[in-house]
Amino acid sequence: MIEIDNLSKSFTLHNQGGAEIPVMAGASLRVAAGECVALTGASGAGKSTLMRMIYGNYLCQSGSIIVGGVDIARAEPREILALRREVLGYVSQFLRVVPRVPTLDVVAEPLLIVGEDESRARERAAELLARLNIPERLWSLSPTTFSGGEQQRVNIARGFAHDYPALLLDEPTASLDAANREVVMSMIEAAKARGAAIIGIFHDEAARDRLCDRVVDVTRFVPGLA
């Protein structure tokens, strides 16, 4: 489902004389449907950079990233946007939303975008918010004033609203209490069971051990260290 081959990436620091900083070389990784792979490696090794390349936020210098048959390394912006709507979900660490949009709509939006009927989309959003213990009195409010943990749960509800065939998860259990952490872990297990291919960054080692089939240390993709 996710096939990464021989990927390399360097950053050009335009404000520092155009210095070229190679951060990744020869990165290859395959994730099958129903599999969850954890990216590990010390801080600065390149976990977030790799996730951002897979999501199409960062360009890569060479190599390919094939998700759902599309090579993200070569795709046009509109192809990447279509892939993000239908195939590739991303739960980042922080919720970014348009101010004043009610929480229920924030969660229902990914379903409406793929053409789900409005009442069913709202029903599914309500079900996810209830499951993640967001009190119903908050559903009509914008999540911008919510606590860190509440925002993270809204973010997870939104990221799991549509059944994406591929999912990127950046620290999905960080800043959650034990009960909500358990809910999120069971949602990830259910996503695997329905066949989602998942790549995640999990500093929560117990969650990583329970959820992940494999661990890939990205240090081996750092140029000069291979």
Ligand SMILES: Nc1ncnc2c1ncn2[C@@H]1O[C@H](COP(=O)(O)OP(=O)(O)OP(=O)(O)O)[C@@H](O)[C@H]1O
């Ligand atoms: N936009 C950028 N411009 C220049 N260098 C960058 C940029 N983003 C990341 N880097 C560099 O790329 C390397 C990898 O960073 P990255 O954030 O991917 O590491 P990480 O493994 O996710 O770290 P952490 O666990 O601390 O989040 C670092 O040396 C970092 O300085």
